Amino acid sequence: MDTNWNSTDKDPGGALEQFVAEEVREAVEAGKSVKVLRPGGWVKALAGFLAFFLGMTLALSALGALGNRIAWERDPSPRWEWDWQETDAFRDEVSHYLREFLTIGAGGTVDFYDGAYYWDGGCNSAVVVEQEAIRTWWGFGEAAEATRVEQGTLEPVPPAEPEKELEKEPDAAYQADKNVLYYIRNGEIKNGKVYSNMDAGLDKLLARSVEGYNFYLQFVNGRVSIFKDGQIRDVYGDGYYDGDSRWFVPGYDNFPVSEQLEGVKVVMAVRETPIPYYSADYKTGGTSYYSAFYSLARQVEESESFYYTQGLLLFIAMWCLVLWALLRKSVEPVNQKIASWTVHVWTEVRFLLAAACLLWAFLPGLCNLDVVYKLLYSYGWEGGYSFAAWGMAVLRLVTMNVPALIALFWLWRLLRNDHKHNPGEVRRSLLRTLFRFLRTRDLKRPVEKRLSRSGGLVLLVLLAGFALSLFPMAVLVNFVRTHPGIWGWCLLLLACLLEVLLVWALCCAWWSRGLARDIAALADQVEAVRAGDLERPLVLPEDADLRRTAESLNDIQAGMRAALAEQTRSERMKVELVSNVSHDLKTPLTSILSYAELLRQEDLPPAAADYAKIIDQKAQRLKTMVEDV
Template sequence: MDTKWNSTGPDEGLEQFVAGEVREALKGAEDAPGVVKLRVPGKTAGKLRAAAGLLALVLGVSLVLGSLGQTAGRLAGGADSSSFGPGWWSTDWQETPSFRREMAQRLQAFLSMATGSDLDWWGTASGDTYILSGDGDTWYTWGSMDTATEDITAEDGAAPDADYAADQNLLYQVIGPENELLYSNVPAGAEITSGRELPEGYNFHLVFRHGEVQIRKDGEPVDVYGDGFYTEDALWDVPGYENFTAGEDVAGVTVYMAVRQEPVPYVQLSTDGGARFYNGLYDTYQYIREMQGFYVLRAVLCVLGIACLAVARLLRTDRRRAEARLAALTRRVPGEVWWLAAILALLTMVFSMDPYTGCSPFELWYYGWMDSSLTDVLRLLALLPANTAALLVLVWVLWLRHITRKNTEPDQRWSLLRALSVRARKYPFQRRLSRWNRLALVLICLPAAFWLLVLTRILGISAYDALFWFTFLPLLLSAVVLCWILRKNAALARDIGLLADQVTAIRDGDLETPLDLPADADLRQTAEQLNDIQAGLHRALAEQTRSERMKVELISNVSHDLKTPLTSVLSYAELLRQEPLEGAAADYARIIDEKAHRLAVMVQDVFEVSKAASGQLPVQPERLDFAKLLRQTLADLEGPISKSGLTFRVDLPEAPVMITADGRRLYRVFQNLIDNALKYALEGSRVYLTLKVADGRAEASLRNTSREELPDGVDLTARFVRGDASRTDGGSGLGLSIASSFTEACGGAFRVETLADLFTAVVSFPLSEEA
């Protein structure tokens, strides 16, 4: 069975066939009448998920930080400190500490009015109430907080209970020691002496009699004194405990109070005919509800924020794509602007008025209202996030800077300091542009400062108005324009620098890496033209390389093809010389044999040079002693050297000089160099072979005086150079070319130096580290 669908592989063909059939079926179904076309969500769905993930992150962080910051600020401000305690979270406001404190204050006020004196013993016993009086007027404060404090100072000529007489949420009767009614606001026909039958709407009943307090709520008695001893944790701060008894000045005084179950607001008329809203119990009731609602709302917002963060976590992959797109916009903002905005937000948190204390955290510290204890330091730190707007600005500014740096390459980040920096610029024109940018900044800032001085000192405009309306707004507009100019100039300087670097790279031989500038860059067209030039040079170089490779391949093929007939020529020449020839025939046979051997050597040299040039020469690197290899080469060529009449001066170190190379190839290098000296050196002259070690490299040099004048401007390592100059000397002209190619193939460096008739060949290798 043929498994190749449409002449493809089994797996690939099957997938393509099934996919094609599915597409055809879907296409037919979509085109059918009455069929609703379905669209598989693609890019649109991805964008929606990315936007949803980003929105969830913003909402989550904002809700969590905002709710926690406001909660911490309110707790640190201490506005609710006296309201916490047993029952503070109760839905029944009469079970809360604020209500109990309010009723104790009212009782104290009525007892003070009944005796006409200050109840100093109250503050002494409870340690939390301070009674103040002066000129016959009496008022009180409660503890260290004043949220439930009421001023009971009577107006001139008014009764002491004038502020309580019109209270619509509290009914009271104050009876003196002689059982006389001193103060009361109970309407006619109403009765509050019995806690079982109270007027409609009233459910709380307090009686002070014989130095003790009795309370009924909803007709049921309330345990006031507990174990009978007053402590800081006692629910009711009223006399009657064993360690907190009523003073003798209130003996015989009886006080009845009834409180409305749901307080109502009312208007109280003053003696001068004016009206004022004075609703002590109603305000307490509203404060309790507001406080509880505040914490409930912040808890709900915090939970919603955590849920949004969970959604952002689930969509983090898509959200990161949205962050990358957002970073593409925010990277146009200088990095210094983010830090400036963060610093301003932090200063706002430090110096702005806290809504819960009425002072800024700086004022609380500066005026010494909070000491340096750990508790007060933590309170000051907790007051900072109470300014939610500044806190969120700080957080989101830092976050925007983070994603901008995360999704932007370092060379694409926009910085004012880098735009104005002169030392960071590589080329003179870039430094000149940076100086112009500095001058533009100075021309903006100096007139702004002078204008501010004129407005405040000469025209007399307030510093705030002058700074905001006449200086800040124009300066802000100018700064935006200046930033745009600086960014354009910085981008232009950067692009010109990249263009210059690309020219340098092309000059140094990099013809593959194009220059990619942004689509809106002013030099985009120039960069594309330079890329075209680079591509043209690359094509020309590739064509030249191809031509050279073809030449090498041709030489290699020809050399290989010449080997077979040349072998036959050598064999027949050897046989011919073995025949008993005489006269000219013997000379002809000898010449044929010599020329055939010379041609064999030349063909072999050409073949090896071609393999080395094409990178196909096999090399087996090993650690070897460079000096030992040179001595071995001299020993092997001792016969030709002694017959040449040349004097060899050898300077080789006794210690091993270890390098990494192919010993067989390197031996051939120095064999060719010595043969070259034997062939072309001046008769009777000296040949110098030295080996030196310096700067981590071993350098061997062979120096001799040429028999003939050396040509100027000729690369002696090129193929057939010597052969072209003298074809009858037995040389192939490939000796130096082979030496150069083999040296480079082994990882070394080869060079030829000529000075007049002095010829020097230098071979160097890096020293090999011990294994």
């Protein structure tokens, strides 16, 4: 028992001695060594344990959140870029606006939706919120009116003729959003059509000097110029557009400007700090939300905040683990105390908790069809994507439910700590108790019956497994036939090898039935020899695997029989020898005793009387020895 006294103060109440005595008693009963600590030592131990708990929980939480965000690609830009106007999503949105403005300038039609617009965070499009559902919720709309007509609370009204919609300007969808100021001119300066969402201040827009706007784009004479914070940006690079080009705009050598854009000029400015813009249609009750750039900026801001938060959590976790490393040796008493609690948890409850945590952690990912598809088809099958895509699918599956992963980790730690400090025979298990009871009952049966029952059970399980494997084998064969590929054929070959092993195991189980009978006969023969039956030998068939063992047992039986006969003969001779010697000694000894008795009855001198007495005593002693023999 290790001792570590951290204080020499007296404990007048005796509580400390009682606490130490209890710890020592538990350690002695469990057959383990334990560190007996004073309250100051327990404070250090608890501090170390809490530091480890907090550090690992924060680290797993932060790493899981980071892995989940990376796996699902929720960031609009690389994770090291915090300027929202430097993100790929911003460039895609600006390119989208430019394409729409060029379409308007060329006299084309831009498709846009009425309703509520909001940024969906994953693609450069707006999502429409149906206004009929909103109006129905407030008691208006066709569905609500039809319900009231059926209930008899409203007279049916014949449908009115549809009102003729007012013709909208091509840029009507962009006029309300002041996060983007634009100027579109179609044709010559005098006769061309101009579209803009600015009532005044066009000169400032054309001069790139609007307050609060730092990003400007101009399309003039078939070329795009971009200015940010007063600095011109390179748009076309080497002049050819490829996958690494930053801007997807017309004007490249391999993306020329169409003749339809001749004379079209577009100028647009983006607010440095976007704000949301709303509009309401009081005739229909709809509300529109024009804030694509605002949502993008907020998303980049949220992404930056997310990574700062996770970095702070990792920093705190690192220092907690450093503190735990310094106090690691002091934490052992806490682990032992926890093990003294967990030993009372039944093994079946542990398995149920582990299964529940596994389902909680991985079932949501397995129910996600996208994750399952990537796991099955990302690497090698059907010319799949790549190993990186498969790894991302695995990362999505693992980080789908981070709290469940943390619970699974701590459950594993508790079980590991319990197995470290508590031997197997101390742990409680309902199944182990049941199996021991059944095993005790089974040992009372003959060996042949026990072996026959176990062999039959194994054979039945193997037959059931072989029957159940036929259907997956057929499905796999059909899959390889319809989707040929190297990985499919490798998997089919592996399945065939498993089937061959299963058939071989069936043959071995059937062959073991004869071996079980031979073992049972051999065990019965051993019991007979132990009971003293040395006459009846064990005869097994010539092809039996235990034939030589049975012959060896017969030889041992014959040798024991010969040795027993020799021992019996020696015992008989010894008894006869002792009997003869005893008889030969008793005759003269009887005479000596008689004469000694006669001499003691005579009147002899004192010396002679003493001699006669000594002779009588020695003779009596010799008589006793002969009788003992």
